[in-house]
Amino acid sequence: MIGAAAARTQDIHILDNARRSYVRKPAILFSGRLSDNVKALAGDAYELLKIKRVAEDHLLVRDEAGQEKRLGEAPPQIAAIIAFDQTDQELVDRASDWLRKRRNNPLPAPMLIDADDAAGFAALVMSNANQLAKKSAEMTTSLFRQLAEARQANEELQNRFAALEAFIDRHGLQPFELAFINPPAEDDTEPNVLATASNARISQILPVASSGVSGVALHVAKPAPRSEAILQASLASVEDGRVIESWSIPVAEIEAGWMTLSLKSTIAGLRRTLKLVVSVDGQRADLPTLSLGNAQPLALFRLQDAELRQSVSSSSLALQVYVGLPGVVPPNRGSFSARAAQDNDAPGLREMSLPQDALTQTQQVHLDDDSSGFDGVTYLEGEHTLSCHPPAFGTTIARIAGGCPAGTLRLSANLLVAHEKARDVEFALVVGREEGRIIDLLSGTSEPAPGEGFSGWIRVPAKQPRFASLYLDAPAREAGDLYLATRMVDPGNQDFAWARFMNLHALVQG
Numbered sequence: 001m002i003g004a005a006a007a008r009t010q011d012i013h014i015l016d017n018a019r020r021s022y023v024r025k026p027a028i029l030f031s032g033r034l035s036d037n038v039k040a041l042a043g044d045a046y047e048l049l050k051i052k053r054v055a056e057d058h059l060l061v062r063d064e065a066g067q068e069k070r071l072g073e074a075p076p077q078i079a080a081i082i083a084f085d086q087t088d089q090e091l092v093d094r095a096s097d098w099l100r101k102r103r104n105n106p107l108p109a110p111m112l113i114d115a116d117d118a119a120g121f122a123a124l125v126m127s128n129a130n131q132l133a134k135k136s137a138e139m140t141t142s143l144f145r146q147l148a149e150a151r152q153a154n155e156e157l158q159n160r161f162a163a164l165e166a167f168i169d170r171h172g173l174q175p176f177e178l179a180f181i182n183p184p185a186e187d188d189t190e191p192n193v194l195a196t197a198s199n200a201r202i203s204q205i206l207p208v209a210s211s212g213v214s215g216v217a218l219h220v221a222k223p224a225p226r227s228e229a230i231l232q233a234s235l236a237s238v239e240d241g242r243v244i245e246s247w248s249i250p251v252a253e254i255e256a257g258w259m260t261l262s263l264k265s266t267i268a269g270l271r272r273t274l275k276l277v278v279s280v281d282g283q284r285a286d287l288p289t290l291s292l293g294n295a296q297p298l299a300l301f302r303l304q305d306a307e308l309r310q311s312v313s314s315s316s317l318a319l320q321v322y323v324g325l326p327g328v329v330p331p332n333r334g335s336f337s338a339r340a341a342q343d344n345d346a347p348g349l350r351e352m353s354l355p356q357d358a359l360t361q362t363q364q365v366h367l368d369d370d371s372s373g374f375d376g377v378t379y380l381e382g383e384h385t386l387s388c389h390p391p392a393f394g395t396t397i398a399r400i401a402g403g404c405p406a407g408t409l410r411l412s413a414n415l416l417v418a419h420e421k422a423r424d425v426e427f428a429l430v431v432g433r434e435e436g437r438i439i440d441l442l443s444g445t446s447e448p449a450p451g452e453g454f455s456g457w458i459r460v461p462a463k464q465p466r467f468a469s470l471y472l473d474a475p476a477r478e479a480g481d482l483y484l485a486t487r488m489v490d491p492g493n494q495d496f497a498w499a500r501f502m503n504l505h506a507l508v509q510g
Contacts, residue, residue, distance in 0.1 A: 026077040028125070029061065029099075031091050032084030037118035041125075046079055054094045074099045077136075080108050080128050084115040105135060159458070163414060163467035177323055180208050184219045184291035184318040192222075192289045194280055198307035200287065201279040204317045205301055210237060210244075210272040217260040217320035218278070219291035227251040229282035233261055237272035244274075251280065254288055258320065266324045276319075277306050291318040354482075354504040358402050362386055365399045365483075367439050376486075386501040390425055390486040392494045395442065403482025403504070404431045404472075410507040411453065411482060412469040415460050419496040422462040424489040427499065429455040429470045431480055438483050450474065459489060460499075475509045 028042060031051045042048055052068065053060040059071040078099070083092040089112055096110040108128045113120045194200045206216070216235065231254065234246040245263045280287055292315040296302045302311040364377040376389035376396040390396045404411060415427045431453040432438045440446035441454045448454050453470035460466045486499040 026079035027075040028080045028082065029075075029078065029092075029095060030080075030082040030084060031088035031095075032082075033115045034084065035115045035118070037116065038084075038121050041118055041122055046125075047075075049075075051091055051095045054091065054098050059095060059098055074102045074107075078108060080125055081110040082121070082124070083110065083112045086112065105139075106131075155459075156464075159466045162469070163465060178320055179212075179323040180206075180319075180321040182207075182293040182316060182318050182320075184221065185294045185315065192287060193292070193303060193312055194278070194287045194290060195284070197305045197312050199279065200284055201277065201306035202290075202312065202317075203275055203277045203304045203306040204319070205238070206274040206276060206319075206321060207301060208274070208321050208323070210267045210274050211269070212266060212323040213263070213274065213321060214266040214324040215260050215262040215322040216276060217258045217322070219318040220254055220256050220259050220288050221291040222289035223254050223256050224251050224286045224288045227283060227286040227288070229280045229284060229287065231288070232279045232281055234277050235261075235263070236275050236277070238275050239272050251286075251288055260320075260322075262322075276317075279306070292316070293318045350508055352405070352506055352508055354400065354403055354506065356384065358400055359384070359386060359504070362398050362400050362484075365397050365435070367397055367435065380500075383500075383502070386484060386504070388427075388484050388486045388499050388501060390488050390494050390497050390499060392488065393491045395485050395487045396499075397438065397442075398484040400482045400484070400504075402479045404476055404480040405506055405508055406476055406479050407508045408472060408476040408506045409509055410469055410471050411504070412467065412507075413484075413504045414502040415458060415466040415468055416500040416502060417460050417462045417464075418498040418500050420463050422496040422498060423493060424459055424461050425497050425499050426457040426459050426487050426489055427455075427466070427468055427501070428457050428485040429453075429468055430483040430485065431470060431472065431476075432483070433480075435481075442485055448473075451476065451480075457487075462496075 025045065025047045027047045027049050029049050029051055034048065034050070039048070048064050049061040049069075050063075051059070052062055057072065060068060061071060062068050081092055081096050081099070083089045089110075092110045096107065100107050108131070111124055113124065193202055206213075218233075229251045231249045231251050232246070233249070234243050236243045244267060245261075247261050249259075278290070292303065292313055295314050296316045299311060301316050303313045303316055304310060305312045360379050360381070362377060362379055364375060376387070376391065377398040378387040378389075379385075380387055386398060386400075388396050388398050411429055411431065413427075413429060417425050428442060430438050430441050431451075432441060433449070433451050437446070437449075437452065441448060441452065442457075450473055453472045455468045455470040458466050458468045482504075484501050486497075488494055488497065
């Protein structure tokens, strides 16, 4: 099986071969005297290379500008190999043998032509040109076939990876590990560092690199259940100062014990040094006490005053660091006690299946001129699946009222054409502010506006599952409708096109 990265690399190689083959002019390799008539006939359409020497590892030639070149491989296109004098025949034959060993494609046979025989030269070049055009056409077809196969393989792998990732995410199977722990010290003499730090802001360098980090847990020794303050936390990379994630947590809701701050997705990319900054906004009369670890001999990893940039303790914070596969959304967010949020009123993220009541009320809508009376939308109750059979021409569109719950960031579905005799079907998911916008988004004549989303058309061959998602630029303010669409890739025959939307679910903030 070809890997996704390998498929992309193969794309590059195929295109590079095509560029090398077609951008450069065909070469005419010769030896002997080149007459003016022959030069005039060749014009600018060919690259004239005079053979000077044949060696084991290179072929020495001279171009029209008088520059010598050492060829380590055969030119991509060779229009002719010519000896213009009987005494040059042996050199040309050796050059032809050298070139043939370094080419998979057929090579023009070396020919002897009188230096002043312009007609013979023209006839030879034209004859070889026909063969060259035929080989070029065959090469073009082969290259584009390889490119199409590589792209299809890449697309299939990406779809399979997305489907696997979604399954792992929904079922909480993604392996996450505790990479580091600094347990709370038994010594209770340490002060409340939030109360003693300038502006109640402290910072801590994490002892692990950024790659794979999915969550950080702090230990709370004494909560402050009556406080009206907000605890603010942010995780940033030291090298570029970029804030990777931030959290806002009401102090009154923080309980004693480990408080885990989970990231929206596991950190990927270059390995960076991470710094956690914790502060408190609002009333500071009653602050929670964060636990400290044992004495830290390295000054860099001691707890610091974020304003003064100096140590406020001989220890570091008691903390835990979780890691997982880079770029993957941490599953089972309920296992993290703290709220991962970007604003004060966003209490976290959760996956939810679209309710059965909404699916059973799904209706087909006719929004485009090609829509006919064909009824292709059915809820398959035993399978918790929506069948959206496409017509021979046009599009079948189903509307799930309230299928985009308030707070939705992402809507996803598994896709399947459930009959082996079916032709390829295209699927799409759409959320639009107005029903009239759905056709514009499906046709590609308009890009999604704020509050809208479009998965794009996903091609699904028979019995080959795919996965589709659409993303909203911000959490949906109120519940909206979700539209499902299918159409035939090649219109005209929709027999057996049992298109299925399965496992419809939403990622909801709130």
